[in-house]
Amino acid sequence: MSPSSDSLDHVEIQEWEDHFDGEQEERLLSGHGIEYKTEWHLRTGWVIAGSIIALLLVFSGLVVFTRTFIVDNKAESEALNISGSRDFRRPASDYILDPSWDFKAANIVREYNWNIVDIVGNPDGVYRPMLTINGQFPGPMIECNEGDTIVIEVDNQSVNATSLHFHGIFQNGTNWMDGTTGITQCPIAPGRKFRYEFTVTGQSGTYYYHGHQAVQASDGLYGPLVIHSRDEKNLQQIPYVTDRVVMLQDYYHDISSGLLISALEPGSEASPIPNGALINGMNKRDCSKLSHRLCNNATATSASFDLAANASHRLRFINVGAFAWFQVTVDEHEFALTEADGTDIVPAYETSLMISPAQRYSMIINTNQSTGELFWLRARMVTHCWKEPNLPGAGADEVKAIIHYTSKSHNKDKKEFLAQPASSNWKQHMEVQCKDMNTTSYVPASHEPAPVIADHSYYLRSNLEIGDWRLERGFFNKSTFRPNLQQPTLHRTIEGLSSLNETFTSMSTVDGVNSVSYDLNNDFVIQHSGIKVVDLIIQNFDEGNHPMHLHGHKFWVLGQGHGMFPGYETLGLKAHGQGLSDGQEGRLDNLIRRDVATAEGFGWLALRFVADNPGVWAFHCHMAWHSEAGLLMQFVSRVEEVATWSIPEANRQLCEVEVQELERGACPKDDIWYGSGIGG
Numbered sequence: 001m002s003p004s005s006d007s008l009d010h011v012e013i014q015e016w017e018d019h020f021d022g023e024q025e026e027r028l029l030s031g032h033g034i035e036y037k038t039e040w041h042l043r044t045g046w047v048i049a050g051s052i053i054a055l056l057l058v059f060s061g062l063v064v065f066t067r068t069f070i071v072d073n074k075a076e077s078e079a080l081n082i083s084g085s086r087d088f089r090r091p092a093s094d095y096i097l098d099p100s101w102d103f104k105a106a107n108i109v110r111e112y113n114w115n116i117v118d119i120v121g122n123p124d125g126v127y128r129p130m131l132t133i134n135g136q137f138p139g140p141m142i143e144c145n146e147g148d149t150i151v152i153e154v155d156n157q158s159v160n161a162t163s164l165h166f167h168g169i170f171q172n173g174t175n176w177m178d179g180t181t182g183i184t185q186c187p188i189a190p191g192r193k194f195r196y197e198f199t200v201t202g203q204s205g206t207y208y209y210h211g212h213q214a215v216q217a218s219d220g221l222y223g224p225l226v227i228h229s230r231d232e233k234n235l236q237q238i239p240y241v242t243d244r245v246v247m248l249q250d251y252y253h254d255i256s257s258g259l260l261i262s263a264l265e266p267g268s269e270a271s272p273i274p275n276g277a278l279i280n281g282m283n284k285r286d287c288s289k290l291s292h293r294l295c296n297n298a299t300a301t302s303a304s305f306d307l308a309a310n311a312s313h314r315l316r317f318i319n320v321g322a323f324a325w326f327q328v329t330v331d332e333h334e335f336a337l338t339e340a341d342g343t344d345i346v347p348a349y350e351t352s353l354m355i356s357p358a359q360r361y362s363m364i365i366n367t368n369q370s371t372g373e374l375f376w377l378r379a380r381m382v383t384h385c386w387k388e389p390n391l392p393g394a395g396a397d398e399v400k401a402i403i404h405y406t407s408k409s410h411n412k413d414k415k416e417f418l419a420q421p422a423s424s425n426w427k428q429h430m431e432v433q434c435k436d437m438n439t440t441s442y443v444p445a446s447h448e449p450a451p452v453i454a455d456h457s458y459y460l461r462s463n464l465e466i467g468d469w470r471l472e473r474g475f476f477n478k479s480t481f482r483p484n485l486q487q488p489t490l491h492r493t494i495e496g497l498s499s500l501n502e503t504f505t506s507m508s509t510v511d512g513v514n515s516v517s518y519d520l521n522n523d524f525v526i527q528h529s530g531i532k533v534v535d536l537i538i539q540n541f542d543e544g545n546h547p548m549h550l551h552g553h554k555f556w557v558l559g560q561g562h563g564m565f566p567g568y569e570t571l572g573l574k575a576h577g578q579g580l581s582d583g584q585e586g587r588l589d590n591l592i593r594r595d596v597a598t599a600e601g602f603g604w605l606a607l608r609f610v611a612d613n614p615g616v617w618a619f620h621c622h623m624a625w626h627s628e629a630g631l632l633m634q635f636v637s638r639v640e641e642v643a644t645w646s647i648p649e650a651n652r653q654l655c656e657v658e659v660q661e662l663e664r665g666a667c668p669k670d671d672i673w674y675g676s677g678i679g680g
Contacts, residue, residue, distance in 0.1 A: 088121045090136045092303065095224065095280055097143060097243040103228050107147040112140070116156045116188075116221070124276055124283040125297030126253045126290060131158060131211065131219040138247060138281040138320075139209070139223025146204045146229055152196040154188060160257075160665025161187035161485075164196060165212035166225060167358060168342055168595045170552055174198040175490060175615030175642075176651050178551055181213050182483020183618050183634060184490045186655040187662045194654060203554075204229035205342030206245070206316040206360040214667045215256035215624040218322040220281075222247075226316065227342075235344035235445045238336055238364045240314040242307065246401070248317065248355065248379050250274035250324035251283070253293060256624075257665060263625045266470040266673055270387040271323050271625035277381055277399035279303040285396075303401035305377070307367050314338070315363045319355045322624035324381040325434045325545075328353040328363075330403060331375045331423035336364040337442070341594035343554070344445035351426050354382075354437055356547035358596045358622035365403075373405040374421035384432035385545060385601075434545040435600040439557055439592045450556040450588040450608050454577030456511060457535040458526060459565075462599060462621070462631060464542045469673050474621065474631025479524030481620075481632040482670075485662040486655050489523065489634055490616040490647070497643035508639050527636035531612040534635075535577040536619075537565050538607070540599035546626060547598045548605065552617040552637070554593040555609035565604040577608070596622060614638035614645075628667045 114133045121130045121137060133139040144150060156162050165179035177198045178184040188194045204227045211221035224245040229235055252259060252274055259272040276285060282303045287295035307313045316339070319326055329352050336347035339362035347364065355361055369375070380398040383389045402421060466472045473480040484492070496504030496517060504517045511528045518525045528534065535558070540546055559571045568575055572584035580587055599605035620632035636642065655662075 088119055088130075088132065088135060088137055089123070089299070090138055090140070090281065092280060092282075095141055095245040095247075097226060097245075099242065101143070101228060103145065103230055103232055105145060107145065107149070109149045109151055110142070110144050111151045111153070112142070113153045114140075114155070116154060116158045116162055118158050121220075122296060122300065123278055123281050124251065124285045125287050125295045125300045126275075126285060127294045127296070128253055129219070129255050131160075131162075131216055131221045133221070133223065137220045139221065141223060141245060142209070142225040144200060144227055146200055146202075146227055149197065149199045153193065154196065155193045156188045156190055158665075159190055160216075161189050161213055161662050162216060162221065162665065163187050163212045164209050164221075165551075166196075166198070166207065166209045167549075168203075168207040168360075169198065169200060169225070170203060170613055171198055171615070172201060172552075172613050175552070175617075176648060178615070178617070179209075179212050180551065180618050181666070182485050182488050183616055185488055185651055187213050187485055187666070188654060189657045189661040190664060192654065192657070195650060200227050203227060203342055204232065205339055205344065206318060206362060207342060208247070208318050208320060208360070210320065213665055214628060215260055215322055216665065217320065218252055218256040218259075218624060222249075222320045224316070224318060229344075236314070236338055236362075237445060238312055238338060238347055240312040240364055242311075243314040243316070244305065245280070245316045245318065246303075246377075247280050247320045248326045248328070248399075249278045249281070250321035250381060251276045251278045252322075256322075260625070260628060261668055264471065264629060264668060269464075269466070269472050271623065273386055273388060273391045274321070274324055274381065275392050276396045277321075277324070277326075277379065279377075279379060279399050279401045282401075283399050302399075304404055305401060306404050306406045307365075309367050309373075309405040309407050312364050312366050315365065316360065317353065317355055317363060318360045319357050321357050323357065325354060325356050325385060325431075326379045327382055327431045328355065328377070328379050329426050329428075330365055330377050331421065331425055332369050332371060333365050333375065333403075337437075338362045338364055340439065340442065340592060341554070341596060343593050345592065346443040346445055348442050350437075352428060352431075354431060354435070356434065356436065356545070356596060356598055356622070357624070358547060358549055359594075367403075367405050372421070372423060374419060375403040375423040376421045376425070377401040377403050378425065380430070382431050382434055384430075385434040433600065434598070435603070436560065436598045439594075440559075442592050443590050444592055447589070448593065450558075450591050451533045451610065452588060453533065453579050454535040454608060455532040456528070457537065457576045459537045459539065460633075462538055462540050462542065462546055464544070464626065464629065464631070469670075469675070471670060471673060472629065473670075474626050474629040476524050476631065476633045479520055479633060480522060480630030481524070482522040482630065483667075485666060486659045488655075489518075489525070491651075491655070493517070493616060493636060493642060494645050494647055497639070498646070508643065514636070522630075524633040525636055526633070527639050528611045529639045531610065531638065534609055534611050536605075536607045536609075538599045538605040539565055540601065540603050540605070543601045544623075544626075545598050545600045545603075546621040546631065547596050547623065548607075548619065549596045549622045550607075550609065550617065550619045550635075552613045552615060553609045553611070554595050555597070555607040556588070556591040556593055557597050558591065558606035558608055560597065560599065560603065560605045562600060562603045565606070571606060611635065611637040614641035616642075
C-alpha cells in the first residue's frame with residue numbers, strides 16, 4: 001500500500017500557489033529564454049489551428065511542471081519565486097577570504113540576518129525547487145576570529161520547518177544552539193523566527209553550517225564558516241597569498257523530501273544517486289542530454305579561480321554533499337595538505353585527495369607550472385561505491401573548475417575567459433573504495449597527544465538492516481533513531497533531572513548506556529558524569545562506508561581498517577584501552593584530531609575522545625540518507641552539569657506550536673507504511 005498524499009504532507013516541500021498571475025507567468029517564461037512574438041498572417045485554417053495547439057501544449061507543459069515539481073495545492077498564500085537568471089547565484093568573490101584580515105583584532109560580535117526562502121533555481125541549468133538564505137545559493141560565508149561571538153537572526157519564510165547546525169563547532173556552554181532537531185532543539189516552524197548566538201572558543205579552521213531538518217542541506221541550505229586562529233600564520237607552515245573556500249556538492253535534480261520517501265519506502269535498499277555535482281554551487285550541464293528536464297544553461301557556468309602566478313594559494317575544500325565521496329586532483333600540480341577538519345597539520349604532499357561527506361581539507365598549491373595558464377581542477381564522485389556505479393552517466397560524475405594563472409599586468413579578455421584548459425590529468429587510477437586518506441602519516445602542527453588511558457570503551461555495531469514491512473533502517477547495535485521533534489532529548493533530559501524525576505535521577509551517576517531514562521529502541525544514549533576519556537570501536541557490518549561525525553567534540557583516530565576489529569593490541573594499547581603496551585611509548589603523541597572519520601564497508605574504526613563538553617551530542621553517519629534512516633545515537637556528557645541548566649525561553653517557544661507545523665519537511669514516519677510489504 002502506498003502512502004496517501006495526505007499522509008505525506010509533513011514531508012513534502014509545500015511550495016507556493018497552484019496558479020500563476022500574469023507577472024509570475026512572464027517571469028517563468030523569460031527565465032527559460034522563451035520569447036513570444038505575435039505575427040498574424042493569412043494562413044490556411046489547419047496551420048492556424050496547429051499554431052494554437054502548439055502554444056497550448058507549451059503552456060500546459062509549464063503548468064504540469066509547476067504543479068508536479070513546485071506547487072502544493074494546500075499552500076494557498078505562498079508567493080512563487082522563480083530565479084532563472086544570475087540573481088540567485090552567489091558571486092564567486094563571496095568565497096574569497098579577506099586578504100587584509102586582522103588575526104589579532106579584539107573579539108567582536110558578528111551579526112547576520114538570514115531569511116530562509118524557497119525559490120526555483122537552475123544552478124547547473126536544470127530547474128528545481130531550492131531552499132536558500134536571502135534568496136541566494138549557496139549560503140553566505142561566515143568569517144571570524146577565534147573568540148568572536150556569532151549572532152544569526154533566522155526568519156523562516158519557507159513553507160517547511162527548519163534548523164541550522166554549525167558543523168564541527170563545539171558549542172561549549174551553548175548546547176541548545178547546536179541546531180539538531182529532536183536532539184537539542186525543536187525545528188523553527190514556518191513563519192517563525194529564532195536567534196542563534198554562540199561564541200567560538202578553543203578551535204579554528206574550516207567548518208560549515210547546514211540545515212539539520214531531514215536532508216534540507218541537499219536543497220541548498222548550507223554555507224562555509226571559517227575561524228581564524230590568532231596563531232594561524234605559524235600553524236599554517238606554508239605562507240600563501242590568497243585563501244578561498246571550495247565547496248563540493250553531489251547535486252540532485254529532485255527535491256530531497258521526495259527522494260527521502262523513495263529511499264525509506266518498503267523494498268528500498270539503496271540511497272538516491274546524485275544527478276551531477278557542483279563546485280561552489282556552479283556547473284554547466286548539456287541541456288540537450290537532459291530532455292526530460294526543464295533546462296536552460298544560458299546563465300550557468302563552471303567555477304573559475306584566478307590565482308596569481310608563481311605564488312602559493314590556500315584552497316579550503318568542504319564536502320557539503322549528502323552521499324558522494326569526491327576524488328580531487330589538479331592537473332599537473334602536486335599539492336600540500338595543511339588542515340583536516342579544523343586541525344592544522346605539517347604539510348603532507350599528495351597528488352589526489354579523497355574527501356567524504358562533511359570532511360574538510362586545506363590544500364596549498366603553487367602556481368609554478370610553465371606549461372600554460374589554464375588548468376583543470378577535477379572533482380569526481382567515486383561511483384564505484386554505489387549500488388549502480390554506472391550512474392549518473394558518462395561525464396556527469398565529474399565537476400571541473402578552472403585554475404587560471406594571472407599576473408599584475410594581465411587583463412583577462414572575453415576571448416580568454418571562454419578558453420578551456422588543455423592541461424593533462426594525472427596518470428593515476430580512479431579510486432574504487434570509499435575510505436579515508438592515510439591520516440596516520442599526517443602530523444598535527446601543534447602538540448596535543450591523546451590521553452593514554454580510556455575510562456570507558458564501547459563496542460558499537462553499525463549496519464543497515466531490513467526489518468518489518470521490508471523497511472531498511474540504520475542501526476547502532478539494536479537501536480534506530482527516531483527524533484521527537486516537540487520534545488528534544490536535551491529538553492527531556494533537563495526537565496527529568498531538574499524535576500527530580502526518578503527515571504532520570506536514579507541513573508544520574510551511572511556511566512554507560514542509559515536504557516531507563518530513554519527508549520533504547522529509538523533513543524540509544526550513552527551518558528557520563530564528570531570528565532571521562534571514551535573509546536568507540538565501530539564495527540561496520542554493512543558493505544557501504546559510514547563517515548561518522550561526533551557533535552561538540554573532536555576525536556583522535558586510533559585506527560581504522562578492513563575486516564573485523566583486530567584488537568587493541570594492534571594499536572599498541574592494552575585491552576580495553578587501558579594504557580600503552582610495552583615498548584609503545586609515544587604511540588599516541590602525533591595522532592590527528594578531527595570530527596569526521598570513516599568506517600569503511602565491512603571495516604572498523606577506533607576513536608578516542610574526551611567527554612568534557614556538557615550537553616547532549618549526536619553521533620551519526622554523515623551520509624544524509626543513512627542518518628535519516630536512523631544511523632544516529634547520542635552522548636550525554638557531564639550529566640551533573642546538565643542537571644543545573646534550564647532551557648532558554650526562546651528555545652521553549654519553538655516547541656509551542658502544533659506538532660504538524662514542526663513536522664513540515666521532516667523525515668517521514670515509519671507508520672505511514674505499516675501494513676505494506678511482507679506480512680501486510
